[in-house]
Amino acid sequence: EAQVTQNPRYLITVTGKKLTVTCSQNMNHEYMSWYRQDPGLGLRQIYYSMNVEVTDKGDVPEGYKVSRKEKRNFPLILESPSPNQTSLYFCASSLRAGGSSYNSPLHFGNGTRLTVT
Amino acid sequence: DAKTTQPNSMESNEEEPVHLPCNHSTISGTDYIHWYRQLPSQGPEYVIHGLTSNVNNRMASLAIAEDRKSSTLILHRATLRDAAVYYCILRDMGGQGGKLIFGQGTELSVKP
Numbered sequence: 001e002a003q004v005t006q007n008p009r010y011l012i013t014v015t016g017k018k019l020t021v022t023c024s025q026n027m028n029h030e031y032m033s034w035y036r037q038d039p040g041l042g043l044r045q046i047y048y049s050m051n052v053e054v055t056d057k058g059d060v061p062e063g064y065k066v067s068r069k070e071k072r073n074f075p076l077i078l079e080s081p082s083p084n085q086t087s088l089y090f091c092a093s094s095l096r097a098g099g100s101s102y103n104s105p106l107h108f109g110n111g112t113r114l115t116v117t
Numbered sequence: 118d119a120k121t122t123q124p125n126s127m128e129s130n131e132e133e134p135v136h137l138p139c140n141h142s143t144i145s146g147t148d149y150i151h152w153y154r155q156l157p158s159q160g161p162e163y164v165i166h167g168l169t170s171n172v173n174n175r176m177a178s179l180a181i182a183e184d185r186k187s188s189t190l191i192l193h194r195a196t197l198r199d200a201a202v203y204y205c206i207l208r209d210m211g212g213q214g215g216k217l218i219f220g221q222g223t224e225l226s227v228k229p
Contacts, residue, residue: 004160012223031214031215033215035219040221042204042219042220042221042222043161043204043219043220045216045218045219046221047219048215048216048217049215050215052170056215056216058216058217059216059218075164076170090160090161092160092161097209097214097215104149104151104166104210104214105151105163105166105207106151106153106161106163107163108160108161108162109160109162110160111159
């Protein structure tokens, strides 16, 4: 089944303890992206990757890192989490970022709810 | 970055059509108009997208204004399962298609 898989689904951690949220897709998609969702603020893009080894900042990249060493995986790294990073996180992928019409629909994971105390 | 504007919330009755509007006055010629919806406790899911012409699929229809500065997502017969937050976004078809702005979307409630 074609899907985007995020792990873990729920995570509670303490301030300053490094963590990684994994994202994997099995559709050979070039484009991957991370979002956070907070009440009243909608979905905000953190980072995106147009292809392997190509990453760029979204609207709210501060406090996050990403890497894209292989096509299927796009982990989100919080080197020193803080309480203001408590949020619901979504990973998404699409065949390509642009190009012809069929490339563009985004597929989302089920989300990771992170709490930083 | 081109942005979209949607009403915060809308209400509909079950079995009736729903028209969800979206304004995108700064749309560029290479932007596709995408719609996604997010059901409670789930990730967003793709609904439909288009460039210039109106589009239909099994989920909905997309009506695009002639000047492309606005669009309307049409649910022909709303069901209780259509209660969700609906997002309208613009996605560049070329090399700038990476950065996306979702906004807060429209929360649709459906009354039985």
